[in-house]
Amino acid sequence: MNLLPHSNGVRRVNMKRQRTTKEKLKYIAKVLLGIIIAGFIVQQITNFIAGETLIERVDYITVDDKRMDFRLSGxxxxxxxxxxxxxxxxxxxxxxxxxxxENDNVATFLYNRRGYGFSASGSARTIEEQAQDLKILLRKSGALEPYILVGEEYGSLVLTSFAEQFPDSVAGIVSVNPLVEEDIKNSRNSLKNVALRIRRKIEQLGSYIGLTMLLDKLNLDVNINDLEDNLEGEALEEFSSHRTKASYTSAVSNELRNLSKYNLDIQQDGVFTGKPYCLITKNEDDRLKSLGDEGLTTSIVSNTDSCVLSLSKAIDILAGIRGVIKQCNDLKK
Known part of the structure; x- marks a missing residue:
């Protein structure tokens, strides 16, 4: 008699159906969607808590229906x-x-460009439009003319555009470690700058779903070390809270885009004609001295490796501002 194989044993049969590639992809998509939704919820909760706990130490008004922070004193x-x-x-x-x-008989005006601090972000703004926003903000805030403009790095571009568009409102200018148009145009497609824009774009998108917050916790985000190293107390707490929000990351991406597509020609010889002008640089780069009159232009070389002179070299900037104030007073006599 022929017996069937395995007739007296137990045979284990795998009844589980193998998933197709399409089904696996759908499963992965569902998992990713769940993570994104969870991240979005966490980000919104974090933003809400920060909004409730951070103390606003600024005034604000609206420019084109968008909130802009400022602090006018003295x-x-x-x-x-x-x-x-x-x-x-x-x-x-x-x-x-x-x-x-305290010591120089002047008023001071500090402000946050769109997206920074508590300022609303809104649509992307060109450098000329940022200067126009500032003009409206100054007028609506009651900041009296004439103005002495003090701009550092990217801010020097905004204020140079301001001086070009509204020369009658400006008494003097201090440019601190200014970006040079020639360098912007020559380096915008460098590997370093392209990589920076990509990383910042990832942070912008990630700030909606909690990814940027996670990168910040892991120290994998793009940091401006001089800011976080030199800010203290409430100022540091506020900056750290805002820098992972969509408004901040969008503002940074917008300004990097302005530099990558830079086509302005505002750093013309004599653009500051008739106005006291002080150029403060880190490396004896005097290419922008020609923006002012020879007799009204001074320069200061600040010995530092810091990226943010306003925090690390206040003494040099104060010297530059006071020199311009003195020249402005002399011209009025």
């Missing part, structure tokens, strides 16, 4: 207007502004 013959580095906020100028208000 009084005097001039209003010193500050505009800072890409990625920075108005807090970087606190030490310098306080010193001027």
């Amino acid at each position: 009084s005097g013959n001039y209003t010193v207007v500050f505009d800072g580095v890409l990625g920075g906020n108005l807090e970087v100028w606190n030490t310098i502004a306080s010193e001027l208000e």
Whole structure:
């Protein structure tokens, strides 16, 4: 008699159906969607908590229906207007502004460009439009003319555009470690700058779903070390909270895009004609001295490796501002 194989044993049969590639992809997509939704919820909760706990130490008004922060203090013959580095906020100028208000008979005006601090982001703004926003903000805030403009790095471009568009409102200019148009145009497609724009774009998109917050916790985000190393107390808490939000990351991406597509020609010889002008640089780069009149132009070389002179070299910036104030007063005599 022929017996069937395995007739007296137990045979284990795998009844589980193998998933097709399409089904696996659908499963992965569902998992990713769940992670994104969870990240979005966490981000919204974090934003809400920050909004409820952070103390607003600024005033604000609306420009084109968008909130813009400012801090106007002191009084005097001039209003010193500050505009800072890409990625920075108005807090970087606190030490310098306080010193001027106390000792130099001037008013000071600090503000946050769109997307920084508590300022709303809104649509992308060109450098010329940022200067126009500032003009409206100054007028609506009651900051009295004439203005002495103090711009650092990216902020120097905004204030140079301001001086070009509204020369009658400006008494003097201080450019701190300014970006040079020639360098912007020559380096915008460098591997370093392209990589930076990509990383910042990832942070912008990630700030909607909690990814940027996670990168920040892991120290994998793009940091401006001089800011976080030199800000303290409430100023540091506010900056750290805002820098992972969509408004901040969108503002940074917008300004990087302005540099990558830069086509302005505002750094013309004599653009500051008739106005006291001080150029403060880190490396004896005097290419922008020609923006002012020879007899009204001074320069200061600041010995530092810092990326943010407003925090690390206040003494040099104060010297430059006070020199311009003195020249402005002399011209009025």
